[in-house]
Amino acid sequence: MSIRRALPEESVTLTQISHDAKRHWGYPEHWIQHWQADLSVSSDFISNNQVYVAENDGVLIGFYALVVRDNKAELEHLWVAPDHIGTGVGKELFIHAMQIAAGENVSEVEISADPNAEGFYQRMGASRIGEVTSEIDGQARRVPRLAIDPSSS
Numbered sequence: 376m377s378i379r380r381a382l383p384e385e386s387v388t389l390t391q392i393s394h395d396a397k398r399h400w401g402y403p404e405h406w407i408q409h410w411q412a413d414l415s416v417s418s419d420f421i422s423n424n425q426v427y428v429a430e431n432d433g434v435l436i437g438f439y440a441l442v443v444r445d446n447k448a449e450l451e452h453l454w455v456a457p458d459h460i461g462t463g464v465g466k467e468l469f470i471h472a473m474q475i476a477a478g479e480n481v482s483e484v485e486i487s488a489d490p491n492a493e494g495f496y497q498r499m500g501a502s503r504i505g506e507v508t509s510e511i512d513g514q515a516r517r518v519p520r521l522a523i524d525p526s527s528s
């Protein structure tokens with residue numbers, strides 16, 4: 376497996392990976408559609424941010440997106456294709472993202488995590504700093520907010 380910068384023309388493939396990975400948790404399909412904008416990656420977004428893909432024999436199997444603002448960054452995407460979940464791809468992408476963040480002199484990377492992925496981020500060294508609340512099906516949905524100093528990971 377290798378990690379390299381994403382190409383703008385890979386936006387459709389990356390958007391497919393994020394949708395497939397989110398479905399891994401068994402959410403109803405109308406929730407996936409509700410989150411469509413958040414799960415989508417445009418060519419412009421790839422051109423303007425730190426977006427890296429994991430590639431295996433020419434096939435994209437995961438990616439992350441780091442949005443750097445001054446000395447902080449948001450890990451806006453981290454998705455592993457379902458066939459490769461649990462095989463170490465997420466860990467390698469996360470470590471790579473922290474190296475990129477540290478190289479940009481970022482002091483803190485923040486993440487709004489899927490609740491099912493919080494244990495992964497904590498395993499990677501991130502700590503919970505709060506929650507983000509949204510609404511779906513007329514009910515409040517709270518997701519964990521985490522942070523990590525990239526130079527500590």
Ligand SMILES: CC(C)(COP(=O)(O)OP(=O)(O)OC[C@H]1O[C@@H](n2cnc3c(N)ncnc32)[C@H](O)[C@@H]1OP(=O)(O)O)[C@@H](O)C(=O)NCCC(=O)NCCS
Pocket residue numbers: 396397399400453454455456459460461462463464465466467487488489491492493494495498
């Ligand atoms: C969450 C995700 C990125 C993790 O990537 P992964 O390749 O499956 O994880 P890895 O195999 O690299 O696991 C690294 C370590 O984290 C642990 N881990 C992985 N997923 C975990 C989870 N959901 N909860 C708790 N621990 C987890 C592993 O056991 C492993 O621990 P070890 O180092 O002691 O062996 C991936 O499972 C995924 O894309 N899931 C579906 C979509 C999603 O929710 N993405 C995150 C959006 S915020």
